[in-house]
Amino acid sequence: MKLTLSWLKEHLDTSASLSEIVETLTRIGLEVEYVHDPAAQLKDFTIARVIEAKPHPNADRLRVCMVDTGSGAPVQVVCGAPNARTGMKSVFSAPGTYIPGKKITLGKGVIRGVESLGMLCSAAELELSNDHEGIIDLPEDAPVGAVYAQWAGLDDPIIEINLTPNRPDAAGVYGVARDLAAAGLGVLKTKDIAPVEGKFPCPVGVKLDFAQEDKHLAPFFGLRLVRGVKNGQSPAWLQARLREIGLRPINALVDVTNFLTFDRARPLHVFDAKKVKGDLVVRLARKGESLHALDGRTYELDESMVVICDDNGPESLAGVMGGEASGCDESTTDVLIETALWDLMNIAHTGRKLGIVTDARYRFERGVDPAFALPGLELATQLVLEFCGGEPSELTLAGELPLLSRAINFPWSETKRLTGLDAPREDAAKILERLGFSVDNAGADIAHVAAPSWRPDIEGKADIVEEIVRMIGVDNVPSTPLPRAEGVAPPVLTMMQKRARNARRALAGQGLVEAVTWSFVS
Template sequence: MKFSENWLRELVDIKADRAALAHALTMAGLEVEELTVLGEGLDGVVVAEIVAAEKHPEADRLQVCRVDAGQGELLQIVCGAPNARVGIKVPLARVGASLPGGIAIKAARLRGVESFGMLCSAKELGVDADASGLLELPADAPVGQPLADCLGLPDASFELKLTPNRPDCLGLFGLAHDVAALFGSAVNLPEQAAVGVTGTTRRGIRLEAGKDAPRYLGRIVEGIDPSARTPLWLAERLRRSGLRPISAVVDVTNYVMLELGQPLHAFDNDALQGDIVVRHARSGETLKLLDGSEARLDEGFVLVADEHKPLAVAGVMGGFDSRVGDDTRNIFLEAAHFAPAAIMGRSRKLGLHTDASHRFERGVDPQLPQRALERATELLLAIAGGSAGPVLRAENPADLTLPAAVGLRRARLQRVLGVSVADAEVKRIFTALGMRVEDSAEGWQITAPSSRFDIEREEDLIEEVARIFGYDNIPTATPAGALALVIEPEARINELALREQLAARGYYEAVNLSFVAAPLLTSWGFTERLVPLANPLSADLAVMRPSLLPGLIEALRHNRARQQERVRLFEVARVFQQGASPCEEPASPGRTSQQAGNPPVETPSLAIVACGNARAEQWGESARTLDFHDLKGDLDALIAWGGEPQRWSVHADGLPGWLHPGRGARVARDGETVGYLGALHPQLARTLDLGADVHVLELALEPVLARRLPRVRAVPRFPAVRRDIALDLPETVSWSRIEQLVRVTLGERLKELRLFDRYSGKGVEASRKSLAMGLILQDASRTLTDEDADLCVREAVAVLEQTCKAKLRG
């Protein structure tokens, strides 16, 4: 948003200099992004009239002009501007003047002809970027008048970097309320009277776009002078606001947009047929726009059309065929309110960014169209003449939102700001901002004007008080209060320590996004209990991750694609599933969720992925590919850290579809599944373009962090006894099953159970195996006898024979 400082000062009395104004605006959240001083250093530049012009005898592109500068005698000036001609009034820098660019004006001889001064362009004067020719001044500008007085200089062009929630400041009238509140003054906004209606021509208006276009006003102005020139004061305000003057009609609509914040558009009324229809575009409909581009539209666009053709893309840009041209005498002025949701993204879809779309997609006051239409008509009649017809109106009041009162509690205001603001100051701030204030028992009821879309709740009102009261006036204070020291529970391993332990074992920590692509999850078999995002950042980030493994595997693939053969990664983060904890069982195809309507469950998890060699490259041992038992060893180390390895077990059954059926395991704690371990399924590895050596581990985090409380025990006084036994068992019986049965059977007498040999081959049936184990037996109250030890052996063998079909080998 760019504007002229002088224009703003006309609307509100600002008792501060330019620097203070810029600082106050920035501190109030209206950041001054750029400040350009205009018209300084123009002493010696006056209004002059070219009374004669002849071709330079030695240069085709130069003219020798005779100029009246109000000094009583004509000055001879050599000029190369293409628009230099007899009768126009232009700026003249007299000999001795110094222009803003550092150009000192001296008498000179150009190609043999003397020149006593310089006729200037707007760029040379530092008031605009136009260097195409001389700056032409109004015909009634007094000859000899200082140029600064003629152009209303000096001035400054402010450019604000507005946040999207302040569309009201995209017009000078809206900005004036903030400035008045900041400096404790009043706004001087003129009342807008209705323009006298002298024409009778009408045109029907039909609204067919529903809530996307709830209000549309129009008026026909006939008999304007198409050659009318925009007044200098209006043209200069446009220039200083970043807009180039074009024609009287276009300049008037742009001026009203800058003044009020309401975009307008003018159509050539003679190019319209029948009623104005505001409707949605039809799929595939096209419209040639003002810039000459062809817009291909769909049902998401709102069109302004007549009964036969589209005229404009509503809130974005007008059409080429209905534009106001150099010979247009009858125009149809449009002032409408379009819902922000109907305009958002439409200009970007067309590759455009217009002043109108910038305002409409942020929100324009729905009460402005009437005032804007009257203001534009008033200016147009004063500049170009003509007769104005009646205001034509169509609206759907039910689709126009009305501002509601919002409560502000006095105690809440003080608590949030940390400082007490006087009641009178609070009321002054809101009144200056154009809001209606009513006292209540706890504070105030504030009703914002229809232009303030951002006032929705109490926090918005507190922000307004803070902005205008001044952040500099809010004291900085260190928060007081005692800090409660949190005692680290001994029964839980510190999460940071777990990360350090994994790093010590050669793993690198990865941090992945919590969102993944739905097709990637489908390839893993995660199809149930998924938590889709309502507004994803992209299609590749559309679902909350139900597992850490897909993201970690993608990181592993990324590293392997960059010549990293040995990759070892871990991640500690949360996973998300609908209705039940993912630790119970992984979602898989064919499984139905009975809790799809329940809120998502977040579960802290730990995942590991590894591939390549088991050990880093070295000379001490030969290279060996990582296998199931290497990752199982890392799991055993984590389990042992908790001090209760006997509560953990691994099983070959109940594996998810993404694990290798013969090289995977289900991990359980106290009989409940807490995770999975093993090699990826070969089919999944091929789908993900991975090798066959990728192994993974995923566990619920809390069971891993659980730790047995340390207890003091005396050193045993009585010796331990060892008995070794060898058992012939079915191949399908796992060691974890054997260990669990023996520990339960022998209880406190068994201090340790060691597996020291596994054999299959000659003397053992093909479907069976031989396991040799050592039973370390000890009693805290006495020395065990041979009979006691033999009894323990018999009990262990008996339970294994009965449960696992084991046979004692001789």
């Protein structure tokens, strides 16, 4: 799970430093695996202006540039970029600067008899992209002498969290912010998601076509049409968000679904409505059916896999990947936005059988928040209307959202019994409430604790103890030595074990080497 510091702060009001956030995440069980701070890597690169660029006297493809770095007299730089020209602004590195794209430390040099006291850099040399055809060309208003990373907004650290499978709620930036707020590192920014008023009935129907014993495979499906959209590039801020975590922006409609997958841990899918024939039917695949998916590959389906079909056949592999035939592109004018709940085991089995790993599968096979299925669709609709315009339909719903009731009678003494940590019940109750649990009868010895919808891993008293302890800090659990029996401890090895050990030692003393082979297990 990747996120940036600025993205996190969109959901968390905090003044904590990066190091404090990283330390707290690991302490509360969201282990930080990697932190990449591009500002630290690019701190020595500054904005400069080329005062003059003239041909190199001894090389046709080189130019000798006089560069204003904003700190003293102009410096001479020999540059081989075809776009180097008088008056342009670019990124300058002085001798002694480490060039990440080349894995070298820059020094003073003499190139074809002309001294070069620095370097004008390409995006590839700064590891910003694969573009190495020319040096970075900055706009006229770029301030000479400023640190390039700060001016370009590249000073946003990227945090990668190694999530355990039981924490699907933390597969979204909002969930990570919620945990940090519960740990006392800020205040969670909450915002109500207002329903979007539909202007007309959705013309596409939905049917969940399963036998009674298979209804659990797709308990709920929601759909909305937005007509008259103008699809194109998503806003620059959204493209930047996706690029920072390693995703490629595609178009506004697709980018919205990818954004919400990481922002709210809510995978969605969009269909080009004009490419969908008839109503949608959610069912098990039939023998011989296949799907040409969005990754350009064709997958052979079997009867255990759930698919979303129209009159033409399978259009999407439920919870895993959509089909190319109904995908959205720049020509899309009417879009169907889908939200659904799927059986997590079925999604996992389907993904493994076909060898497909997607961000949607990652979240569905761990369990998404059922209560956010409709708010997620409403939020996606709002973003589509904001970016692409259009007119929304009313919702089309099939199935029912499951009502999860996982209330647990929790004795406050259980925390000390399992961990030795004596947590005051008032503090423990506040921790649980900040994490979204409801706590009734908190003043009694046994409280009534209900887990929030986004925590499918909470099943018993030990899970509640874990939540309390990870927020207080495992480091605060007292170290208690095990009881020791009086007198001399009895022998541990049996007579046969002693004989075998003595035999091995005797044989080893004669120069033999023991080989321990793998045991056969039936």
